Amino acid sequence: MTAIRNSHSFPRMTTAAPITLQHAPRPEICLQLVSNPAYLCGVRELIGLFCKRVGFPEAHASRIVLAVDEALANVMTHGYDRRLDGQIEVSLFKDIDAATGIFGSLRIIIEDDGKQTDPAIIKSRDLDDIRPGGLGVHIIKEVMDSVKYEQREPRGMRLTMCKHLPEETALPASEPSCCGVSPTNSCSPAPALRPFDPQRGEQGGTQPIM
């Protein structure tokens, strides 16, 4: 595990995968917001557009949006007790299938500095018990292919969730899809960027954003 520090106070631990090249070393998008629910609509719009841009069909994209929205609402409600000034970071990674070089999975990490909860007790409730509330975790686990809660040091929580791209829509990593974009505005392959420099990150430098 490698500690990476972003441009602010969120140290992130990148977990070594069985095939390390599968995990993108840095996020495609890294969004910081305060724990004010008034901004959730903007996050939803961004996540939805991003998901469609990288190739998820509309139905999948809207469900991913729902999972992220639920996760952020949980942070605001439980992590920050409805305070409006808590810090939240949402990072979106395009993980590549190392064997094929194809974009295979969207990894979303949500980190906060709020109250910690034992990950073992974060569970969805019995759906037969029809009552208001408590559905968010169920939605997240139902929508995403993998969900992992961790406690951050010295405080806060980290939620890592992944959604695999449906096979029929998988595209080469260098050829993002252009959902809803006219041919004249079609996507260009991402420009080659210098490799991620952990030292620069440790010193608090910003990451280039495509």
Add this chain to the structure above:
Amino acid sequence: MADKGPLQMKFELRDGAVILSPEGEVGYHEAPALRIALREALDRKPSRLVVNLAGVAYMATPGLATLIEALQISKRTQIPLVLCGLTDRVRAIFEIARLPSVFKIVADLPAATA
């Protein structure tokens, strides 16, 4: 990014029934407005409360929670609650939460007021 503004509510009285038509997105931020509107609608003691969701582009679990709460009140007060006009996106969250069988859901407003 354009500010979509708050959730808009439309009330209509029709033959003793109240038709509540929220328009916009019902997430964590907007759900309290829907909750207030549902309470106001039920306080009028209509013969039926119809919630027309045709104008709701997005709903998250706080929106579901307010509807479940309204359903519980409607059962206590014996005011039938009918949902209609669910878009595919909104219907999807009802299905993920396994709620379609809990509510009376019909296709559209004419079916809800028939």
